[in-house]
Amino acid sequence: MGRPPCCDEIGVKKGPWTPEEDVKLVDYISKHGQGNWRTLPKHAGLNRCGKSCRLRWTNYLRPDIKRGKFTEEEERMIINLHSVLGNKWSKMAAHLPGRTDNEIKNFWNTHIRKKLLQMGIDPETHRPRTDLNHLMSLSELLGIATNLGNLMGPWGNPLGLQADVTQLAKLQQLQTLLQILNNNSVVNMNNPWLLGNNTLALNPIEAFLSKTNTPHLQNPGLFPQAQGDFSQDISKSWTDIEGGSHAEALGFNNSSSTSQETHNENTLPALVSSSTGANTFNQMDTCKQAQMSSQSPSSTIFEAWEKLLDDEESGSYWKEILE
């Protein structure tokens, strides 16, 4: 036998608030404080349920609410916070003065989520997308490109097609990278994490670079922008994140696992565990929450990924592939 919801009361108004109702609510709270939300509407002369009043106050009428668009800094913070907290909007709001949980949640769902997906990043796991449909379309593209490369040969483009050697090299790299990202187990000599000297790669980018046998990697001068920034940035970001858990990458120093341990586990841990809530958040509670806001903008994989996509020479190319 449960308690009836407060909003089931007959005759209680629902829907958008009128300016008159807002005035009544603000007047009452400024005089008496919030007090008991359940009894507040009656005392304030409002035909609303307490829950509705609380929501209206906390999400809209509170005097300290910051209005207007989210800044880039706030956006960065939200992404970083989400990578640690998951969908804990109210916890995130606590780190963003003047922003409400509802506002952050809406902003995430309408802007950031979409942006990450376009960048090929799974907004839930904060890892490069590995969903089947996405990879299927990539595989098809890669298959076509590979055939194209075989037809063309190294010296030219007898078919008059627009693809060039640089793009094919990039495709090859991407294919290898995807293989690595999707292969978490290490069992044999085909192990994508195994480097040429029989050591294991520290991160997928290192493995990726070791597997990729393209001229411009050995001689970056040939392709000054095409590969260098990308591999360095993502590799650095991944190392930052992998190095003793992502919490450390976020500025926390009490991690229990070192990068070497992570390395030796021969797995590719997620940037964020599927149960983002409990452990990571407790960790944050007991660690240095304040450091969250001062995290270097360059220390997340999204930004390295974004930089790859924004790269003047290869940007549109990667975007086309990933979208």
Added chain:
DNA sequence: AAACCGGTCAACCGCTCCGCC
């Protein structure tokens, strides 16, 4: 001009958490 469509965001709903008795 009207219909359609997609994006945005305020508000609702159902559930969990937590303090009190």
Added chain:
DNA sequence: TGGCGGAGCGGTTGACCGGTT
């Protein structure tokens, strides 16, 4: 210790608005 009730959280809905056809 368990039940009750208030508060808060996160997911979802639907109204509104601007752009496009």
